Amino acid sequence: MTSPLGNPEQDPQVIDSGSFQKGPLHNADSQEYWKDWRWQVRHAVRNIDTVQQVMGIKFTPDEREQLQKTIDKFPLRITPYYLSLIDANDYKNDPIFKQAFPSPKELIVEQYELNDPLAEDKDSPCSCITHRYPDRVLFLVSNTCAMYCRHCTRKRKVGDVDSIPDREKILEGINYIRKNPQIRDVLLSGGDPFMLNDDYLDWILTELGAISHVEVIRIGTRVPVVLPFRITDELVAMLKKHQPLWINLQFNHPKEMTLSAQNAVRKLADAGIPLGNQSVLLAGINDCPIIMKTLVQQLVKNRIRPYYLYQCDLSEGISHFRTPVSKGIEIMECLIGHTSGFAIPRYVIDAPGGGGKIPLNPNYLLTWGVGKVVLRNYEGVICTYQEPAHYDRIICDENCDTCKLVLDTDRADESKVVGVAKLLADYDETTTLTPQNNERMDRRYDDAV
Numbered sequence: 001m002t003s004p005l006g007n008p009e010q011d012p013q014v015i016d017s018g019s020f021q022k023g024p025l026h027n028a029d030s031q032e033y034w035k036d037w038r039w040q041v042r043h044a045v046r047n048i049d050t051v052q053q054v055m056g057i058k059f060t061p062d063e064r065e066q067l068q069k070t071i072d073k074f075p076l077r078i079t080p081y082y083l084s085l086i087d088a089n090d091y092k093n094d095p096i097f098k099q100a101f102p103s104p105k106e107l108i109v110e111q112y113e114l115n116d117p118l119a120e121d122k123d124s125p126c127s128c129i130t131h132r133y134p135d136r137v138l139f140l141v142s143n144t145c146a147m148y149c150r151h152c153t154r155k156r157k158v159g160d161v162d163s164i165p166d167r168e169k170i171l172e173g174i175n176y177i178r179k180n181p182q183i184r185d186v187l188l189s190g191g192d193p194f195m196l197n198d199d200y201l202d203w204i205l206t207e208l209g210a211i212s213h214v215e216v217i218r219i220g221t222r223v224p225v226v227l228p229f230r231i232t233d234e235l236v237a238m239l240k241k242h243q244p245l246w247i248n249l250q251f252n253h254p255k256e257m258t259l260s261a262q263n264a265v266r267k268l269a270d271a272g273i274p275l276g277n278q279s280v281l282l283a284g285i286n287d288c289p290i291i292m293k294t295l296v297q298q299l300v301k302n303r304i305r306p307y308y309l310y311q312c313d314l315s316e317g318i319s320h321f322r323t324p325v326s327k328g329i330e331i332m333e334c335l336i337g338h339t340s341g342f343a344i345p346r347y348v349i350d351a352p353g354g355g356g357k358i359p360l361n362p363n364y365l366l367t368w369g370v371g372k373v374v375l376r377n378y379e380g381v382i383c384t385y386q387e388p389a390h391y392d393r394i395i396c397d398e399n400c401d402t403c404k405l406v407l408d409t410d411r412a413d414e415s416k417v418v419g420v421a422k423l424l425a426d427y428d429e430t431t432t433l434t435p436q437n438n439e440r441m442d443r444r445y446d447d448a449v
C-alpha cells in the first residue's frame with residue numbers, strides 16, 4: 001500500500017501554499033498538474049510537517065528535534081512524485097524514504113569522514129572544473145537537484161546558494177577545456193544539469209560541441225528517477241542535436257523503476273542517446289544480491305546499461321549507508337555468471353583523496369605458472385588456460401611509423417603514461433614507483449647523508 005498521496009499516475013494530488021491537500025484534484029486538469037515538472041519543483045517538500053501530513057505519520061517531539069537539527073545542516077527537498085512512492089505503512093524500512101528523508105545519523109561524523117572525500121576541490125584548476133584523469137574533466141554546471149539524496153557525496157555543495165555557478169563561471173570552465181587539447185571527454189554534473197532550463201543547457205552543450213578536441217559529452221542526472229516529468233519532448237529534441245551525448249542515471253532500487261520513469265528513459269533511448277546507470281551500494285536499501293540482480297535486469301530491460309556499482313564514499317554523515325567491501329564482492333559473485341554479462345556493473349571505490357575509481361571484483365585468477373594459468377568460474381569449477389608457447393612480442397619504442405601493427409587511424413597526442421602503466425611501457429625506463437614521504441626511502445637518504 002502506498003502513502004496517502006496514492007499512485008501519482010492514478011490519483012494525483014494538489015499542493016497549496018507548500019502543503020498537500022488531501023484528496024485528488026476535482027477537475028480534468030489533475031493529471032497535467034501532477035506531470036508538470038515545474039509544478040513538482042515548485043511544490044518540493046522541504047519541511048517535516050508536510051511529510052507528516054502527506055504520509056499520515058507522526059514523529060515524537062524528540063524525533064522532530066533531532067530531524068530538524070539534521071535539516072538545518074543538510075536541507076530536505078523531496079519531489080511530490082518521489083514522496084508518493086513511499087510505503088507509509090512501513091516507511092522506516094522503505095528504500096525510497098531512506099534515500100529521501102533525513103536521519104539524525106547524518107549528524108554523526110566519523111573521524112575518517114571528509115568534507116570533500118574525493119578531493120574534487122583540490123583537483124580544480126578553475127571554477128566548476130575537476131581535472132583528475134588525463135583526457136577528461138568533471139564540469140559542475142549546477143548545484144541544484146530535484147531532490148537532495150541523503151547519501152550524496154557532494155553534500156557540502158548541493159543546495160548551497162552561495163555556490164551556484166553563474167554564466168561567467170561556466171565560461172571560465174569552457175575556456176579551460178578549450179585551452180587544454182588533451183581533454184576529449186566532458187562530464188556535466190552538479191547538482192543536476194537537467195535542473196537548468198533548456199536554453200541554458202543548450203548553450204553550454206553548443207559551446208562545448210564547438211571545441212574540436214571534445215569528442216564526447218556526458219550528463220550525470222537523477223532526474224529520470226526522482227522527477228521523470230522533466231524529460232519533456234522539448235528537452236529530448238534539444239539533446240538530440242548534440243550527439244555524441246551519453247547520459248548516466250542513478251537508479252538504486254527496483255522500486256524506482258515506475259511507469260513514469262520507464263517513459264522518461266524510453267524517450268531518451270528512442271532519441272539514440274546511450275544510457276548508463278551508476279548505482280550506489282547503500283546499507284538497508286540495496287545491499288542484497290536479489291535486489292541488485294532484479295535492478296540490473298530491470299535496467300537492461302529498459303535499455304540502460306549498468307555501468308558502476310559504487311562503494312559509498314567517505315562523505316561526512318553517511319556512515320550509516322556504508323557496507324563492508326565484502327558485501328559488494330558478495331553481490332558481484334551473485335551477478336557474474338548468474339545474469340547477462342552486459343547487465344553486470346563494475347564495482348568500484350572512488351578512492352579517497354582523489355585517487356580515482358578502483359575496480360573491485362571476486363578473484364577468478366587462482367594462480368599461474370610458466371605457460372599456464374589456473375582459473376575458476378562462477379560455479380567454482382577450476383580450469384587451466386594454456387598460454388602460447390611462442391609469442392611474437394612487439395616492442396613499443398613509440399615510433400609508430402615503423403610499427404608492424406596497422407595504425408591507420410587519426411589519433412590525438414597521447415599524454416605520458418603514469419602509474420603501473422609506466423612500469424609496463426617499453427619506452428620508459430622507470431622500474432619502481434615510490435610514493436612521496438615513504439619512510440624507508442627517507443631513511444636511505446638520511447643514512448647516505
